Amino acid sequence: MRTISTIAATNTTTATIAAVRNLGILAHVDAGKTTVTERILYLTGTTHKRGEVHDGTTVTDFDPQERDRGITIFAAAVSCAWDGHRINLIDTPGHVDFADEVERSLRVLDGAVAVFDAVAGVEPQSESVWRQAERHGVPRIAFVNKLDRAGADLDTALASIRERLHPLPLAVQLPIGAEDAFTGVVDLLHLRALTWPDGQADMRQGPVPAHLADEATARRRALEENVAELHPGALEEFCSRGTLSAATLAAALRDLTRTGEAVVVLCGSAYRNRGIEPLLDAVAAYLPSPLDVPPVRGARTTTDTTEEQRAPDPQQPFTALAFKVNAAPTGRLTYLRIYAGTLHRGDTVLDTTTGRTERVARILRVMADRHTETDHALAGDIVAVIGPKAARVGATLCTPTRPILLEAPVSAEPVVTVAVEARHTADTDKLATALARLTEEDPSLRLRTDPETGQRTLSGLGELHLEVAVEKIRRDNGIDAVAGRPQVALRERLVEGVSGFVYRHAKQDGGAGQFAHLVLDVQPIQPVQPDQSAHPTRHDTTEEDFVFTSTVTGGRVPREYVHAVEAGCRDALAEGPLTGHPVTGVAVTLTDGATHPKDSSELAFRTAARLALREALRTGRLHLLEPLAQVNATVPEDALGTVLGDLAARRGHVQATTTAGTGTGTAQVTALVPLVELFGYATRLRSRTQGRGTFTTRPAGYAPAPTA
Incomplete structure (x- = not known):
């Protein structure tokens, strides 16, 4: 029979897990993911100075290459507290070459915030990461960022979410002011104004501005009607009372977010510190805790496929999935999502994937590249451990007497290959060790040695992916590594x-x-x-x-x-x-x-x-196929003809060109181009558009390669 103290301890532990939110920040390149993350860390008191991407002072983009390039390359985990909740947050890359980092992160997350540019709306990589989250069943809320930009419009962004992502977007806020005059939002649930005056960090609450009162009332009514159509409990109250209380509306929005039937949409400007507090409140209110997620399932071992399941309970046998490995020369960090049980410092765990037992020497709470040591971690936690020497990405660590094998994240097939060698013969062995360590950290990189020439080749998801990998070898290991011309992976x-x-x-x-x-x-x-x-x-x-x-x-x-x-x-x-x-x-x-x-x-x-x-x-008869990439370019209208001609010269097939309605003097071009023709395209595009053109790519299948 359990004692009163045992019951109290169990209730306290359950409440602790219920207050956890494991979420990722997802978006297209330059939509403002990292800026949103930095503002969250600042407002929660985790940092005491706002980091800026353009200054290279961000917490999550701590790698020198991320700061040099101004983009997120590696998924970074941070932890903070807000209104009694502990938020474990992973800032994920937005570039398609690093989509595998997003895939591995989504595998261990319970929820996500999708960030959209208020001018561009749903961009190509936004759509890709949204589909990745959908595949993993990760509930999402949306944050329409950069409402202070010229041409920003919440309704246009909502329309693009509806048309390209297909869930019903439920805007719970109305912007106050537009573009440079954007100062805050109207909270439609409580019909109040939330404003952030220039030069002041604190959010102010007040009545809805008179000129927005009618529009706010109409939008609140439309929100109630949309929710009532989707949620039986809300429909019952709406039919009996003719309206919905804020509490009922919030509960219904939480349910609809978890089921994916609708997506709650908030808005603001992270750079100008507007809209982050309501976003944090929405994370706590609408996204699930580890207790809201179904028990994790897996096989008993690699040979015994009998299904096992583990609930997010500290009393269950310990079960965790390794989703990231940092195999640095100074020490090996293995990042874990704990699904069940409790992990204590000094515990011995089983790596079900290899059958090896490993000792956990230290448990660390992660703050990007900084860590705080702790004695134990509970179900629902995301932590890093030191001790396991052989656990790879996707490994299941569990109690040795109660084995379970969880499904590992699936890595994408590489499409680009380069030959890598050391400029100096004395560095050959060091290069081999560095390459092995690199592929251990990033399973989407594949290392191969040509049996005839002995040349080492590295394959990855794109030209930038391989550039970053080779530069990482140079910086981290002091090796003068030389990479050959990229080659695509034919079929x-x-x-x-x-x-x-x-x-x-x-x-x-x-x-x-x-x-x-x-x-x-x-x-x-x-x-x-x-x-x-x-x-x-x-x-x-x-x-x-x-x-x-x-x-x-x-x-x-x-x-x-x-x-x-x-x-x-x-x-x-x-x-x-x-x-x-x-x-x-x-x-x-x-x-x-x-x-x-x-x-x-x-x-x-x-x-x-x-x-x-x-x-x-x-x-028989075979065709040689080459990989295609979908190119989405944003270029000045006066350079459109030149850019289209260049794409045609690269054997590109233009799918769409849009010039009207952008409001910025730019054109959007979408084309299918053989991947081999895109090597060096960034430099060519900049030269043809006076540095104003940008583009993104994503895999688009294969097509017959031209015969010689």
């Missing part, structure tokens, strides 16, 4: 197959021999092309890259040999017959075969399948 796609391909593998060189007889049907998988009008030759790789089936009957090929045939086929697809690049879009059917009573084995059938599929692919 070979089967377009015409072969049926009834017969292959007989017989090898006898003393002792036990090898024998396998196979009959294969090798056919292409038709690519999915959802938008043929956008690019007539585009191949989207949303279908399965390889499908294997067996129609053999009568035991002519035993089951264990069938698995070996599938493995051999996968081996063959790693290097295609055209250029040695991976082959995609292949369906293989094993239709017949034969065995030898003594010489057949799994090895023989795997070898036979590899050789057979290679021969079959040479018999």
